[in-house]
Amino acid sequence: xxxxxxxxxxxxxxxxxxxxxxxxxxxxxxxxxAAAGKNAILIPLHVLPGEFDKTVPALMQLGNIDGLLVTVPxxxxxxxxxxxxxxxxxxxxxxxxLRREADGTWTGDMFDGAGFVRGAERKGEVLxxxxxxxxxxGGAGRAIAVELARAGVRSIAIVELHPDRAESLAKILxxxxxxxxxxxxxxxxxxxxxxxxxxxVGMRAGDGLPGDIGTLAADTLVGDxxxxxxPTPIIQHALRHGCRYVTGRDMHSGQIDALLxxxxxxxxxxxxxxxxx
Amino acid sequence: xxxxxxxxxxxxxxxxxxxxxxxxxxxxxxxxxAAAGKNAILIPLHVLPGEFDKTVPALMQLGNIDGLLVTVPxxxxxxxxxxxxxxxxxxxxxxxxLRREADGTWTGDMFDGAGFVRGAERKGEVLxxxxxxxxxxGGAGRAIAVELARAGVRSIAIVELHPDRAESLAKILxxxxxxxxxxxxxxxxxxxxxxxxxxxVGMRAGDGLPGDIGTLAADTLVGDxxxxxxPTPIIQHALRHGCRYVTGRDMHSGQIDALLxxxxxxxxxxxxxxxxx
Numbered sequence: 001x002x003x004x005x006x007x008x009x010x011x012x013x014x015x016x017x018x019x020x021x022x023x024x025x026x027x028x029x030x031x032x033x034a035a036a037g038k039n040a041i042l043i044p045l046h047v048l049p050g051e052f053d054k055t056v057p058a059l060m061q062l063g064n065i066d067g068l069l070v071t072v073p074x075x076x077x078x079x080x081x082x083x084x085x086x087x088x089x090x091x092x093x094x095x096x097x098l099r100r101e102a103d104g105t106w107t108g109d110m111f112d113g114a115g116f117v118r119g120a121e122r123k124g125e126v127l128x129x130x131x132x133x134x135x136x137x138g139g140a141g142r143a144i145a146v147e148l149a150r151a152g153v154r155s156i157a158i159v160e161l162h163p164d165r166a167e168s169l170a171k172i173l174x175x176x177x178x179x180x181x182x183x184x185x186x187x188x189x190x191x192x193x194x195x196x197x198x199x200x201v202g203m204r205a206g207d208g209l210p211g212d213i214g215t216l217a218a219d220t221l222v223g224d225x226x227x228x229x230x231p232t233p234i235i236q237h238a239l240r241h242g243c244r245y246v247t248g249r250d251m252h253s254g255q256i257d258a259l260l261x262x263x264x265x266x267x268x269x270x271x272x273x274x275x276x277x
Numbered sequence: 278x279x280x281x282x283x284x285x286x287x288x289x290x291x292x293x294x295x296x297x298x299x300x301x302x303x304x305x306x307x308x309x310x311a312a313a314g315k316n317a318i319l320i321p322l323h324v325l326p327g328e329f330d331k332t333v334p335a336l337m338q339l340g341n342i343d344g345l346l347v348t349v350p351x352x353x354x355x356x357x358x359x360x361x362x363x364x365x366x367x368x369x370x371x372x373x374x375l376r377r378e379a380d381g382t383w384t385g386d387m388f389d390g391a392g393f394v395r396g397a398e399r400k401g402e403v404l405x406x407x408x409x410x411x412x413x414x415g416g417a418g419r420a421i422a423v424e425l426a427r428a429g430v431r432s433i434a435i436v437e438l439h440p441d442r443a444e445s446l447a448k449i450l451x452x453x454x455x456x457x458x459x460x461x462x463x464x465x466x467x468x469x470x471x472x473x474x475x476x477x478v479g480m481r482a483g484d485g486l487p488g489d490i491g492t493l494a495a496d497t498l499v500g501d502x503x504x505x506x507x508p509t510p511i512i513q514h515a516l517r518h519g520c521r522y523v524t525g526r527d528m529h530s531g532q533i534d535a536l537l538x539x540x541x542x543x544x545x546x547x548x549x550x551x552x553x554x
Contacts, residue, residue, distance in 0.1 A: 046340030
Protein backbone atom coordinates (compact mmCIF):
# COMPACT_ATOMS: atom_id res chain seq x y z
CA UNK A 1 0.00 0.00 0.00
CA UNK A 2 1.30 3.41 -0.93
CA UNK A 3 1.56 5.75 2.02
CA UNK A 4 -1.22 8.33 1.98
CA UNK A 5 -0.61 11.65 3.65
CA UNK A 6 -3.17 14.41 4.06
CA UNK A 7 -2.12 18.00 4.60
CA UNK A 8 -3.43 21.50 4.00
CA UNK A 9 -2.48 21.37 0.31
CA UNK A 10 -4.21 18.05 -0.37
CA UNK A 11 -6.67 18.34 -3.25
CA UNK A 12 -10.03 16.67 -2.81
CA UNK A 13 -11.99 14.32 -5.00
CA UNK A 14 -15.19 12.83 -3.64
CA UNK A 15 -17.65 10.09 -4.47
CA UNK A 16 -21.26 11.12 -3.91
CA UNK A 17 -23.85 8.44 -3.16
CA UNK A 18 -26.44 7.01 -0.77
CA UNK A 19 -25.56 4.62 0.78
CA UNK A 20 -21.82 5.17 0.63
CA UNK A 21 -20.11 2.54 2.79
CA UNK A 22 -20.04 0.02 -0.07
CA UNK A 23 -17.99 2.16 -2.47
CA UNK A 24 -14.48 1.05 -3.44
CA UNK A 25 -13.33 4.18 -5.27
CA UNK A 26 -11.85 5.92 -2.20
CA UNK A 27 -9.29 3.14 -1.75
CA UNK A 28 -8.62 2.68 -5.46
CA UNK A 29 -8.17 6.29 -6.49
CA UNK A 30 -6.49 7.53 -3.32
CA UNK A 31 -3.85 4.83 -3.85
CA UNK A 32 -3.50 5.66 -7.54
CA UNK A 33 -3.12 9.39 -6.81
CA ALA A 34 -0.45 8.62 -4.19
CA ALA A 35 1.36 6.23 -6.53
CA ALA A 36 1.41 9.00 -9.16
CA GLY A 37 2.90 11.43 -6.64
CA LYS A 38 -0.23 13.58 -6.68
CA ASN A 39 -1.25 15.17 -3.35
CA ALA A 40 -4.93 14.27 -3.64
CA ILE A 41 -7.40 11.92 -2.00
CA LEU A 42 -10.80 10.57 -2.97
CA ILE A 43 -13.24 10.62 -0.07
CA PRO A 44 -16.69 9.13 0.46
CA LEU A 45 -19.40 11.81 0.56
CA HIS A 46 -22.66 10.47 1.95
CA VAL A 47 -25.27 12.83 0.53
CA LEU A 48 -28.83 12.20 1.68
CA PRO A 49 -31.58 12.47 -0.97
CA GLY A 50 -33.37 15.33 0.80
CA GLU A 51 -30.14 17.34 0.97
CA PHE A 52 -28.77 16.60 -2.50
CA ASP A 53 -29.73 19.86 -4.18
CA LYS A 54 -28.24 21.94 -1.38
CA THR A 55 -25.17 19.82 -0.63
CA VAL A 56 -23.87 19.10 -4.13
CA PRO A 57 -23.55 22.70 -5.36
CA ALA A 58 -22.02 23.64 -1.99
CA LEU A 59 -19.42 20.87 -2.28
CA MET A 60 -18.62 22.03 -5.80
CA GLN A 61 -17.81 25.49 -4.41
CA LEU A 62 -15.06 24.23 -2.10
CA GLY A 63 -11.82 25.90 -3.11
CA ASN A 64 -9.85 22.64 -2.92
CA ILE A 65 -12.15 20.17 -4.66
CA ASP A 66 -11.11 19.06 -8.14
CA GLY A 67 -13.48 16.26 -9.06
CA LEU A 68 -16.45 14.10 -8.16
CA LEU A 69 -17.49 10.55 -8.85
CA VAL A 70 -21.19 9.76 -8.66
CA THR A 71 -22.84 6.51 -7.68
CA VAL A 72 -26.39 5.31 -6.99
CA PRO A 73 -28.89 6.88 -6.84
CA UNK A 74 -27.51 10.12 -8.25
CA UNK A 75 -26.08 9.47 -11.74
CA UNK A 76 -29.04 11.12 -13.48
CA UNK A 77 -29.78 13.65 -10.74
CA UNK A 78 -26.23 15.02 -11.01
CA UNK A 79 -26.57 16.00 -14.69
CA UNK A 80 -27.87 19.57 -14.16
CA UNK A 81 -24.84 20.36 -11.98
CA UNK A 82 -22.41 19.87 -14.86
CA UNK A 83 -21.66 22.99 -16.89
CA UNK A 84 -21.09 20.76 -19.92
CA UNK A 85 -21.41 17.06 -20.70
CA UNK A 86 -19.36 14.63 -22.73
CA UNK A 87 -21.05 12.81 -25.61
CA UNK A 88 -21.96 9.64 -23.67
CA UNK A 89 -23.34 11.53 -20.69
CA UNK A 90 -25.40 13.73 -22.99
CA UNK A 91 -26.83 10.78 -24.90
CA UNK A 92 -27.98 8.87 -21.80
CA UNK A 93 -28.62 11.72 -19.36
CA UNK A 94 -26.35 10.42 -16.63
CA UNK A 95 -22.84 11.17 -15.34
CA UNK A 96 -20.52 9.25 -13.07
CA UNK A 97 -17.61 11.70 -13.08
CA LEU A 98 -17.19 15.46 -13.02
CA ARG A 99 -14.02 17.51 -13.03
CA ARG A 100 -13.53 21.15 -12.19
CA GLU A 101 -11.91 23.16 -14.96
CA ALA A 102 -9.43 25.97 -14.33
CA ASP A 103 -12.22 28.54 -14.73
CA GLY A 104 -14.38 26.89 -12.04
CA THR A 105 -16.87 25.30 -14.45
CA TRP A 106 -17.57 21.57 -14.30
CA THR A 107 -17.38 18.97 -17.06
CA GLY A 108 -19.27 15.71 -16.61
CA ASP A 109 -19.13 12.40 -18.42
CA MET A 110 -20.13 8.79 -18.01
CA PHE A 111 -17.57 5.97 -17.91
CA ASP A 112 -19.53 2.97 -16.60
CA GLY A 113 -20.39 1.64 -20.03
CA ALA A 114 -16.90 1.90 -21.47
CA GLY A 115 -15.57 0.46 -18.19
CA PHE A 116 -17.88 -2.54 -18.42
CA VAL A 117 -16.91 -3.26 -22.04
CA ARG A 118 -13.22 -2.76 -21.30
CA GLY A 119 -13.51 -5.04 -18.24
CA ALA A 120 -15.16 -7.72 -20.36
CA GLU A 121 -12.59 -7.43 -23.14
CA ARG A 122 -9.74 -7.67 -20.66
CA LYS A 123 -11.12 -11.04 -19.60
CA GLY A 124 -11.21 -12.12 -23.24
CA GLU A 125 -14.99 -12.07 -23.57
CA VAL A 126 -16.55 -11.66 -27.00
CA LEU A 127 -19.49 -9.25 -27.03
CA UNK A 128 -20.20 -8.95 -30.75
CA UNK A 129 -23.38 -10.78 -31.74
CA UNK A 130 -24.61 -11.39 -28.17
CA UNK A 131 -28.33 -11.36 -27.38
CA UNK A 132 -28.38 -9.36 -24.16
CA UNK A 133 -30.98 -9.15 -21.43
CA UNK A 134 -30.40 -6.25 -19.10
CA UNK A 135 -32.00 -5.67 -15.68
CA UNK A 136 -32.18 -2.00 -14.79
CA UNK A 137 -32.07 1.09 -16.99
CA GLY A 138 -30.69 3.66 -14.53
CA GLY A 139 -27.50 5.60 -15.16
CA ALA A 140 -25.18 2.59 -15.21
CA GLY A 141 -27.62 0.46 -17.23
CA ARG A 142 -28.08 3.13 -19.90
CA ALA A 143 -24.33 3.62 -20.17
CA ILE A 144 -23.63 -0.11 -20.45
CA ALA A 145 -26.40 -0.66 -22.99
CA VAL A 146 -25.05 2.10 -25.22
CA GLU A 147 -21.51 0.72 -25.09
CA LEU A 148 -22.69 -2.87 -25.65
CA ALA A 149 -24.57 -1.67 -28.72
CA ARG A 150 -21.45 0.17 -29.89
CA ALA A 151 -19.47 -3.06 -29.32
CA GLY A 152 -21.80 -4.86 -31.73
CA VAL A 153 -24.21 -6.92 -29.62
CA ARG A 154 -27.14 -8.24 -31.70
CA SER A 155 -29.99 -7.31 -29.36
CA ILE A 156 -30.73 -5.76 -25.97
CA ALA A 157 -33.91 -6.62 -24.07
CA ILE A 158 -34.47 -4.31 -21.10
CA VAL A 159 -36.31 -5.36 -17.93
CA GLU A 160 -37.12 -2.43 -15.63
CA LEU A 161 -39.46 -1.81 -12.71
CA HIS A 162 -40.27 1.48 -14.44
CA PRO A 163 -41.36 0.50 -18.00
CA ASP A 164 -41.06 4.09 -19.23
CA ARG A 165 -37.36 4.05 -18.38
CA ALA A 166 -36.88 0.83 -20.31
CA GLU A 167 -38.77 2.25 -23.30
CA SER A 168 -36.76 5.47 -23.20
CA LEU A 169 -33.50 3.50 -23.23
CA ALA A 170 -34.73 1.27 -26.07
CA LYS A 171 -35.47 4.42 -28.08
CA ILE A 172 -31.99 5.85 -27.42
CA LEU A 173 -30.48 2.59 -28.64
CA UNK A 174 -32.68 2.31 -31.74
CA UNK A 175 -31.89 5.90 -32.73
CA UNK A 176 -28.14 5.61 -32.26
CA UNK A 177 -27.53 1.97 -33.15
CA UNK A 178 -30.16 0.83 -35.70
CA UNK A 179 -28.29 -2.47 -36.22
CA UNK A 180 -28.97 -3.48 -32.62
CA UNK A 181 -32.48 -4.73 -31.82
CA UNK A 182 -33.55 -2.94 -28.63
CA UNK A 183 -36.82 -3.44 -26.77
CA UNK A 184 -38.39 -3.00 -23.37
CA UNK A 185 -39.60 -6.38 -22.13
CA UNK A 186 -41.58 -7.54 -19.10
CA UNK A 187 -39.38 -10.52 -18.25
CA UNK A 188 -36.44 -12.61 -19.39
CA UNK A 189 -36.93 -13.57 -23.07
CA UNK A 190 -36.63 -17.20 -24.18
CA UNK A 191 -33.46 -16.64 -26.16
CA UNK A 192 -30.44 -14.84 -24.72
CA UNK A 193 -26.75 -15.54 -24.29
CA UNK A 194 -25.80 -12.59 -22.13
CA UNK A 195 -27.46 -11.25 -19.00
CA UNK A 196 -26.47 -8.08 -17.16
CA UNK A 197 -27.62 -6.87 -13.77
CA UNK A 198 -27.47 -3.08 -13.91
CA UNK A 199 -29.95 -2.63 -11.06
CA UNK A 200 -29.00 -2.12 -7.41
CA VAL A 201 -30.29 -5.59 -6.53
CA GLY A 202 -27.39 -7.44 -4.93
CA MET A 203 -25.99 -4.40 -3.14
CA ARG A 204 -27.71 -5.09 0.17
CA ALA A 205 -27.22 -8.15 2.33
CA GLY A 206 -30.09 -10.57 1.76
CA ASP A 207 -30.72 -9.47 -1.81
CA GLY A 208 -31.47 -12.18 -4.34
CA LEU A 209 -31.45 -12.14 -8.14
CA PRO A 210 -32.78 -9.07 -10.01
CA GLY A 211 -35.53 -11.14 -11.68
CA ASP A 212 -36.88 -14.60 -12.34
CA ILE A 213 -33.71 -16.14 -13.79
CA GLY A 214 -33.74 -19.91 -14.10
CA THR A 215 -31.12 -22.24 -15.49
CA LEU A 216 -28.40 -20.59 -17.55
CA ALA A 217 -26.77 -22.17 -20.58
CA ALA A 218 -23.05 -22.53 -19.97
CA ASP A 219 -22.21 -20.15 -22.85
CA THR A 220 -24.21 -17.32 -21.24
CA LEU A 221 -22.03 -14.38 -20.28
CA VAL A 222 -23.19 -12.87 -16.97
CA GLY A 223 -22.50 -9.27 -16.00
CA ASP A 224 -23.05 -7.29 -12.81
CA UNK A 225 -22.51 -3.67 -11.78
CA UNK A 226 -22.34 -4.27 -8.00
CA UNK A 227 -18.77 -3.64 -6.85
CA UNK A 228 -18.46 -6.28 -4.16
CA UNK A 229 -15.54 -8.38 -2.98
CA UNK A 230 -17.75 -11.42 -2.33
CA PRO A 231 -19.68 -12.83 -5.30
CA THR A 232 -23.07 -11.16 -5.63
CA PRO A 233 -26.21 -13.32 -6.06
CA ILE A 234 -26.13 -13.12 -9.86
CA ILE A 235 -22.41 -13.94 -9.99
CA GLN A 236 -23.06 -16.89 -7.67
CA HIS A 237 -25.79 -17.94 -10.10
CA ALA A 238 -23.25 -17.74 -12.96
CA LEU A 239 -20.74 -19.80 -10.98
CA ARG A 240 -23.35 -22.50 -10.28
CA HIS A 241 -24.03 -22.83 -14.02
CA GLY A 242 -20.43 -22.73 -15.13
CA CYS A 243 -20.90 -19.40 -16.91
CA ARG A 244 -18.23 -16.79 -17.53
CA TYR A 245 -18.86 -13.44 -15.90
CA VAL A 246 -17.93 -9.74 -15.67
CA THR A 247 -18.27 -8.25 -12.18
CA GLY A 248 -18.79 -4.71 -10.91
CA ARG A 249 -15.14 -4.80 -9.92
CA ASP A 250 -14.21 -5.57 -13.53
CA MET A 251 -16.39 -2.66 -14.66
CA HIS A 252 -14.74 -0.31 -12.16
CA SER A 253 -11.18 -1.38 -12.92
CA GLY A 254 -12.03 -1.19 -16.62
CA GLN A 255 -12.64 2.55 -16.30
CA ILE A 256 -9.64 3.49 -14.14
CA ASP A 257 -7.39 4.60 -17.00
CA ALA A 258 -10.15 6.63 -18.64
CA LEU A 259 -11.08 8.28 -15.33
CA LEU A 260 -7.49 9.15 -14.45
CA UNK A 261 -7.09 10.70 -17.91
CA UNK A 262 -10.38 12.57 -17.42
CA UNK A 263 -9.21 13.94 -14.06
CA UNK A 264 -5.67 14.71 -15.25
CA UNK A 265 -6.26 18.32 -16.43
CA UNK A 266 -6.94 19.41 -12.86
CA UNK A 267 -3.35 18.42 -12.00
CA UNK A 268 -2.22 21.45 -13.93
CA UNK A 269 -4.94 23.82 -12.80
CA UNK A 270 -5.10 22.89 -9.12
CA UNK A 271 -2.44 25.30 -7.83
CA UNK A 272 -3.50 27.64 -5.06
CA UNK A 273 -2.37 31.23 -5.59
CA UNK A 274 -2.15 31.93 -1.85
CA UNK A 275 1.35 32.17 -0.44
CA UNK A 276 1.80 31.20 3.19
CA UNK A 277 4.75 31.05 5.50
CA UNK B 278 3.97 7.48 9.94
CA UNK B 279 0.88 5.40 10.52
CA UNK B 280 -0.63 4.01 7.34
CA UNK B 281 -3.79 5.88 6.39
CA UNK B 282 -6.41 4.07 4.38
CA UNK B 283 -9.60 5.62 3.03
CA UNK B 284 -12.61 3.51 2.16
CA UNK B 285 -16.37 3.84 1.93
CA UNK B 286 -16.79 3.56 5.70
CA UNK B 287 -14.23 6.25 6.52
CA UNK B 288 -15.73 8.95 8.74
CA UNK B 289 -14.92 12.54 7.87
CA UNK B 290 -13.66 15.42 9.94
CA UNK B 291 -12.78 18.67 8.21
CA UNK B 292 -11.00 21.91 8.92
CA UNK B 293 -12.76 24.93 7.47
CA UNK B 294 -10.74 28.03 6.63
CA UNK B 295 -9.56 30.52 4.00
CA UNK B 296 -6.74 30.14 3.08
CA UNK B 297 -6.35 26.46 3.92
CA UNK B 298 -2.97 25.26 2.59
CA UNK B 299 -1.18 26.37 5.77
CA UNK B 300 -3.18 24.21 8.18
CA UNK B 301 -1.45 21.37 10.02
CA UNK B 302 -4.49 19.65 11.53
CA UNK B 303 -5.11 17.27 8.60
CA UNK B 304 -1.74 15.60 9.14
CA UNK B 305 -1.92 15.67 12.92
CA UNK B 306 -5.43 14.36 13.46
CA UNK B 307 -5.51 11.92 10.55
CA UNK B 308 -2.39 10.29 12.03
CA UNK B 309 -3.87 10.30 15.54
CA UNK B 310 -7.14 8.74 14.33
CA ALA B 311 -5.19 6.04 12.48
CA ALA B 312 -2.96 5.39 15.49
CA ALA B 313 -6.11 4.96 17.60
CA GLY B 314 -7.51 2.45 15.11
CA LYS B 315 -10.33 4.80 14.14
CA ASN B 316 -11.38 4.78 10.47
CA ALA B 317 -11.54 8.55 10.13
CA ILE B 318 -9.60 11.31 8.39
CA LEU B 319 -9.39 15.05 8.82
CA ILE B 320 -9.45 16.89 5.51
CA PRO B 321 -8.80 20.49 4.52
CA LEU B 322 -12.00 22.26 3.42
CA HIS B 323 -11.28 25.50 1.61
CA VAL B 324 -14.46 27.52 2.07
CA LEU B 325 -14.54 30.89 0.32
CA PRO B 326 -16.05 33.82 2.25
CA GLY B 327 -18.85 34.41 -0.26
CA GLU B 328 -19.88 30.74 -0.07
CA PHE B 329 -19.56 30.20 3.67
CA ASP B 330 -23.24 30.43 4.58
CA LYS B 331 -24.23 27.97 1.85
CA THR B 332 -21.30 25.58 2.10
CA VAL B 333 -21.02 25.10 5.85
CA PRO B 334 -24.60 23.96 6.54
CA ALA B 335 -24.38 21.71 3.47
CA LEU B 336 -21.17 20.11 4.74
CA MET B 337 -22.81 19.57 8.12
CA GLN B 338 -25.56 17.58 6.40
CA LEU B 339 -23.20 14.98 4.93
CA GLY B 340 -24.15 11.60 6.33
CA ASN B 341 -20.54 10.66 7.07
CA ILE B 342 -19.16 13.82 8.65
CA ASP B 343 -18.57 13.71 12.41
CA GLY B 344 -16.73 16.90 13.25
CA LEU B 345 -15.24 20.18 12.10
CA LEU B 346 -12.31 22.30 13.11
CA VAL B 347 -12.47 25.99 12.29
CA THR B 348 -9.63 28.34 11.52
CA VAL B 349 -9.24 31.94 10.29
CA PRO B 350 -11.31 33.81 9.37
CA UNK B 351 -14.33 31.79 10.52
CA UNK B 352 -14.08 31.16 14.28
CA UNK B 353 -16.76 33.76 15.08
CA UNK B 354 -18.77 33.31 11.89
CA UNK B 355 -19.21 29.60 12.66
CA UNK B 356 -20.99 30.20 15.98
CA UNK B 357 -24.60 30.31 14.63
CA UNK B 358 -24.11 26.88 13.05
CA UNK B 359 -23.62 25.18 16.42
CA UNK B 360 -26.81 23.88 18.02
CA UNK B 361 -25.19 24.45 21.43
CA UNK B 362 -21.96 25.96 22.69
CA UNK B 363 -19.56 25.05 25.47
CA UNK B 364 -18.87 27.62 28.17
CA UNK B 365 -15.73 29.08 26.62
CA UNK B 366 -17.22 29.38 23.16
CA UNK B 367 -20.29 31.04 24.60
CA UNK B 368 -18.28 33.55 26.60
CA UNK B 369 -16.14 34.70 23.69
CA UNK B 370 -18.47 34.10 20.76
CA UNK B 371 -16.09 31.89 18.79
CA UNK B 372 -15.61 28.17 18.15
CA UNK B 373 -12.74 26.18 16.74
CA UNK B 374 -14.30 22.72 16.99
CA LEU B 375 -17.76 21.24 16.42
CA ARG B 376 -18.87 17.66 16.76
CA ARG B 377 -22.01 16.01 15.48
CA GLU B 378 -24.08 14.33 18.16
CA ALA B 379 -25.97 11.08 17.62
CA ASP B 380 -29.20 13.03 17.02
CA GLY B 381 -27.62 15.13 14.25
CA THR B 382 -27.25 18.32 16.30
CA TRP B 383 -23.88 20.04 16.60
CA THR B 384 -21.96 21.03 19.72
CA GLY B 385 -19.26 23.69 19.41
CA ASP B 386 -16.49 24.79 21.72
CA MET B 387 -13.24 26.73 21.69
CA PHE B 388 -9.93 25.11 22.56
CA ASP B 389 -7.30 27.61 21.36
CA GLY B 390 -7.01 29.35 24.74
CA ALA B 391 -6.67 26.19 26.79
CA GLY B 392 -4.28 24.84 24.13
CA PHE B 393 -2.09 27.91 24.36
CA VAL B 394 -1.93 27.77 28.17
CA ARG B 395 -1.28 24.03 28.13
CA GLY B 396 1.42 24.48 25.49
CA ALA B 397 3.09 27.16 27.64
CA GLU B 398 2.89 25.07 30.80
CA ARG B 399 4.36 22.05 29.02
CA LYS B 400 7.41 24.17 28.26
CA GLY B 401 7.63 25.13 31.93
CA GLU B 402 6.53 28.73 31.45
CA VAL B 403 5.02 30.63 34.37
CA LEU B 404 1.99 32.71 33.37
CA UNK B 405 0.75 33.87 36.79
CA UNK B 406 1.45 37.56 37.40
CA UNK B 407 2.47 38.36 33.82
CA UNK B 408 1.65 41.74 32.27
CA UNK B 409 0.44 40.71 28.82
CA UNK B 410 0.16 42.70 25.61
CA UNK B 411 -1.92 40.93 23.01
CA UNK B 412 -2.15 41.74 19.29
CA UNK B 413 -5.46 40.71 17.81
CA UNK B 414 -8.82 40.06 19.45
CA GLY B 415 -10.36 37.64 16.95
CA GLY B 416 -11.51 34.17 17.91
CA ALA B 417 -8.10 32.84 18.93
CA GLY B 418 -7.14 36.08 20.71
CA ARG B 419 -10.33 36.15 22.76
CA ALA B 420 -9.90 32.51 23.71
CA ILE B 421 -6.27 32.96 24.72
CA ALA B 422 -7.00 36.15 26.68
CA VAL B 423 -9.74 34.41 28.68
CA GLU B 424 -7.50 31.44 29.50
CA LEU B 425 -4.54 33.69 30.38
CA ALA B 426 -6.81 35.59 32.77
CA ARG B 427 -8.00 32.30 34.24
CA ALA B 428 -4.34 31.27 34.63
CA GLY B 429 -3.72 34.37 36.75
CA VAL B 430 -1.96 36.91 34.55
CA ARG B 431 -1.92 40.37 36.15
CA SER B 432 -3.01 42.42 33.16
CA ILE B 433 -3.93 42.16 29.50
CA ALA B 434 -3.53 45.12 27.15
CA ILE B 435 -5.20 44.54 23.79
CA VAL B 436 -4.00 46.08 20.51
CA GLU B 437 -6.47 45.65 17.65
CA LEU B 438 -7.03 47.22 14.26
CA HIS B 439 -10.71 47.31 15.22
CA PRO B 440 -10.81 49.19 18.58
CA ASP B 441 -14.39 48.04 19.26
CA ARG B 442 -13.24 44.42 19.21
CA ALA B 443 -10.47 45.21 21.70
CA GLU B 444 -12.93 47.04 23.95
CA SER B 445 -15.43 44.20 23.75
CA LEU B 446 -12.78 41.67 24.78
CA ALA B 447 -11.60 43.92 27.62
CA LYS B 448 -15.18 44.02 28.91
CA ILE B 449 -15.50 40.22 28.74
CA LEU B 450 -12.29 39.92 30.76
CA UNK B 451 -13.24 42.57 33.35
CA UNK B 452 -16.64 40.93 33.88
CA UNK B 453 -15.33 37.39 34.25
CA UNK B 454 -11.92 38.02 35.85
CA UNK B 455 -12.05 41.22 37.92
CA UNK B 456 -8.58 40.50 39.36
CA UNK B 457 -7.04 40.87 35.90
CA UNK B 458 -6.59 44.43 34.59
CA UNK B 459 -7.87 44.43 31.03
CA UNK B 460 -7.84 47.36 28.63
CA UNK B 461 -7.93 48.20 24.95
CA UNK B 462 -4.78 50.14 24.06
CA UNK B 463 -3.55 51.86 20.90
CA UNK B 464 0.03 50.55 21.03
CA UNK B 465 2.50 48.52 23.08
CA UNK B 466 2.49 49.82 26.67
CA UNK B 467 5.75 50.77 28.41
CA UNK B 468 5.61 47.90 30.90
CA UNK B 469 4.99 44.33 29.85
CA UNK B 470 6.66 40.98 30.29
CA UNK B 471 4.58 38.89 27.92
CA UNK B 472 3.56 39.59 24.34
CA UNK B 473 1.22 37.46 22.26
CA UNK B 474 0.51 37.67 18.55
CA UNK B 475 -3.06 36.47 18.11
CA UNK B 476 -3.50 38.22 14.77
CA UNK B 477 -2.97 36.61 11.36
CA VAL B 478 0.18 38.69 10.81
CA GLY B 479 2.99 36.25 10.17
CA MET B 480 0.86 33.79 8.24
CA ARG B 481 1.78 35.08 4.79
CA ALA B 482 5.25 35.21 3.29
CA GLY B 483 6.69 38.70 3.65
CA ASP B 484 4.72 39.51 6.81
CA GLY B 485 6.56 41.40 9.54
CA LEU B 486 5.71 41.96 13.20
CA PRO B 487 2.09 42.59 14.22
CA GLY B 488 2.97 46.04 15.60
CA ASP B 489 5.75 48.44 16.53
CA ILE B 490 7.70 46.12 18.84
CA GLY B 491 11.18 47.29 19.73
CA THR B 492 13.75 45.71 21.99
CA LEU B 493 12.45 42.97 24.28
CA ALA B 494 13.71 42.34 27.79
CA ALA B 495 15.12 38.83 28.01
CA ASP B 496 12.49 37.79 30.58
CA THR B 497 9.65 38.61 28.17
CA LEU B 498 7.62 35.55 27.22
CA VAL B 499 6.62 35.72 23.53
CA GLY B 500 3.60 33.88 22.17
CA ASP B 501 2.26 33.33 18.65
CA UNK B 502 -0.78 31.61 17.17
CA UNK B 503 0.63 31.04 13.68
CA UNK B 504 1.17 27.31 13.21
CA UNK B 505 4.33 27.37 11.11
CA UNK B 506 7.30 25.04 10.90
CA UNK B 507 9.73 27.90 10.30
CA PRO B 508 9.96 30.60 13.01
CA THR B 509 7.45 33.37 12.35
CA PRO B 510 8.59 37.03 12.45
CA ILE B 511 7.62 37.47 16.11
CA ILE B 512 9.30 34.21 17.15
CA GLN B 513 12.42 35.31 15.24
CA HIS B 514 12.22 38.58 17.19
CA ALA B 515 12.05 36.57 20.43
CA LEU B 516 15.06 34.48 19.39
CA ARG B 517 17.09 37.62 18.62
CA HIS B 518 16.44 38.95 22.12
CA GLY B 519 17.03 35.66 23.92
CA CYS B 520 13.38 35.43 25.01
CA ARG B 521 11.46 32.25 25.71
CA TYR B 522 8.48 31.63 23.48
CA VAL B 523 5.29 29.65 22.86
CA THR B 524 4.53 28.98 19.18
CA GLY B 525 1.35 28.27 17.28
CA ARG B 526 2.54 24.67 17.08
CA ASP B 527 2.75 24.57 20.89
CA MET B 528 -0.80 25.97 21.05
CA HIS B 529 -2.06 23.35 18.62
CA SER B 530 -0.30 20.42 20.26
CA GLY B 531 -1.49 21.74 23.62
CA GLN B 532 -5.11 21.17 22.59
CA ILE B 533 -4.77 17.74 20.97
CA ASP B 534 -5.84 15.75 24.03
CA ALA B 535 -8.80 18.02 24.70
CA LEU B 536 -9.91 17.91 21.07
CA LEU B 537 -9.63 14.13 20.83
CA UNK B 538 -11.73 13.84 23.99
CA UNK B 539 -14.23 16.32 22.55
CA UNK B 540 -14.50 14.31 19.33
CA UNK B 541 -14.58 10.92 21.08
CA UNK B 542 -18.37 10.62 21.56
CA UNK B 543 -18.86 10.43 17.79
CA UNK B 544 -16.84 7.20 17.80
CA UNK B 545 -19.82 5.57 19.42
CA UNK B 546 -22.50 7.30 17.42
CA UNK B 547 -20.90 7.14 14.00
CA UNK B 548 -22.20 3.75 12.92
CA UNK B 549 -24.18 3.65 9.72
CA UNK B 550 -27.38 1.60 9.93
CA UNK B 551 -27.21 0.57 6.28
CA UNK B 552 -26.24 -3.03 5.63
CA UNK B 553 -24.48 -3.75 2.38
CA UNK B 554 -23.11 -6.84 0.78
